[in-house]
Amino acid sequence: xxxxxxxxxxxxxxxxxxxxxxxxxxxVREDIAIADGRVAARGQDLDPQKARKVIDAxxxxxxxxxxxxxxxxxxELEVAPGLPESVRHxxxxxxxxxxxxxxxxxAQRKDGTDPIVDCYARVENIPKEVLRATxxxxxxxxxKEYLQHLNRLSLGPNLVTMVPHSMLRIExxxxxxxxxxxxxxxxxxxxxxLLEQAMDDGYAGFSTxxxxxxxxxxxxxxxxxxxxxxxxxxxxxxxTEVVRRxxxxxxxxxxxxxxxxxxxxxxxxxxxxxxxxxxxxxVAALDVQSNxxxxxxxxxxxxxxxxxxxxxxxxxxxxxxxFKVWSDGxxxxxxxxxxxxxxxxxxxxxxxxxxxxILNDPAYIESFKAMWMSGKTGFGLKRLKRLVxxxxxxxxxxxxxxxxxxxPPAGMARPYLRRCLRAGERRQRRKSTxxxxxxxxxxxxxxxxxxxxxxxxxxxxxxxxx
Numbered sequence: 001x002x003x004x005x006x007x008x009x010x011x012x013x014x015x016x017x018x019x020x021x022x023x024x025x026x027x028v029r030e031d032i033a034i035a036d037g038r039v040a041a042r043g044q045d046l047d048p049q050k051a052r053k054v055i056d057a058x059x060x061x062x063x064x065x066x067x068x069x070x071x072x073x074x075x076e077l078e079v080a081p082g083l084p085e086s087v088r089h090x091x092x093x094x095x096x097x098x099x100x101x102x103x104x105x106x107a108q109r110k111d112g113t114d115p116i117v118d119c120y121a122r123v124e125n126i127p128k129e130v131l132r133a134t135x136x137x138x139x140x141x142x143x144k145e146y147l148q149h150l151n152r153l154s155l156g157p158n159l160v161t162m163v164p165h166s167m168l169r170i171e172x173x174x175x176x177x178x179x180x181x182x183x184x185x186x187x188x189x190x191x192x193x194l195l196e197q198a199m200d201d202g203y204a205g206f207s208t209x210x211x212x213x214x215x216x217x218x219x220x221x222x223x224x225x226x227x228x229x230x231x232x233x234x235x236x237x238x239x240t241e242v243v244r245r246x247x248x249x250x251x252x253x254x255x256x257x258x259x260x261x262x263x264x265x266x267x268x269x270x271x272x273x274x275x276x277x278x279x280x281x282x283v284a285a286l287d288v289q290s291n292x293x294x295x296x297x298x299x300x301x302x303x304x305x306x307x308x309x310x311x312x313x314x315x316x317x318x319x320x321x322x323f324k325v326w327s328d329g330x331x332x333x334x335x336x337x338x339x340x341x342x343x344x345x346x347x348x349x350x351x352x353x354x355x356x357x358i359l360n361d362p363a364y365i366e367s368f369k370a371m372w373m374s375g376k377t378g379f380g381l382k383r384l385k386r387l388v389x390x391x392x393x394x395x396x397x398x399x400x401x402x403x404x405x406x407x408p409p410a411g412m413a414r415p416y417l418r419r420c421l422r423a424g425e426r427r428q429r430r431k432s433t434x435x436x437x438x439x440x441x442x443x444x445x446x447x448x449x450x451x452x453x454x455x456x457x458x459x460x461x462x463x464x465x466x
Contacts, residue, residue: 010035013051017062032062065092070317072124074103075134082156093158098251099209100228102164104146105171107138113175119166119226121217123333127349143198162207162251163198166227178227188238195242205249211256212337222346240268244278253283271311279313293390335395340371372397
């Protein structure tokens, strides 16, 4: 980097970068001039005398900044506001407070409850002591003060924040009431008022959640989901009307187990029914291995809602690459839709002894086996649904599709794991064989009776182990 004369037309000149324009064109080598935070000129051999600073980018790429529309960085921002793991990949803007959880209303510690800990621990798989330490540092009490706090941080990327519905419910109704009853009319009006004021202060919109994976971590509420999931349709409609009126964005997740509720909920996006389209962004980045209809339903729903007749403004969030999740066995929010796996998540994250006690319980073993093998053997509707990939679970119960990094050789699990892994190896070999046949032509003749046995014995005698 070099300095040039102060009286210049551009602030920066990026020279010789490999430029990706973001609209699908092939990359080109060129210079980029920047003035007042905007691209002022592009081309080859731009005059460096016009720039205050010149940046040599001959070994670099230049491209539009990535926009990460769904993150849960709310807590991480308090520890590492630079978010280096996002910025180093080219992300320049992130959206926080998704799925109804966020810090807009402060710590909200009242009547012995600790909402940041209780709501985040299982949803984000974060140890409670880490969450408590974060909540201890919170010194704001309302959405406006939270924005002021964020502006004081040494942020890496730009931030867009939503008003989180679970925290909004807790703020108005109290923690216990938010997970046990509907709001009164006065409480609903208070929520509308707080939401409207927050959007006037600079919040981009409103986030809710309906996925069956997000449970509370405090006793006696470990069998209850987070507060937003106790809201009925009329409440969601009232609050999204505020967002519609303000021209904001509604971030949501679908009620996975009910197609009718999904359609009814997202019809809120339509201008035909509500006078003005509501900008709606919906998480659809789920594993669709177990149920192939999810993708088709999502695409069909988007086409219908965005049709000229309904005039929706409906957009699906999806990943551009396979979504890999690392977890300690079943201790992950994604497994919580299944009761037998949810029980393991109800223990404290660090309580390995407690989970081991559950795993050693003969009654639990039988229950787990019944769940895990459901639809995998025998005949019946569950078996048929698994064969055609229309299972009720989003969670993939095929062990051969998982990467087992570490597996203690527990006596009960060892034989079953071997069978599953061998089945996976056989399936992979079959795929490889089919692929090889396509490349090389017909397979060799099948071995005659007794020939396979003779070859096996010959290989064994030579020291080859099958």
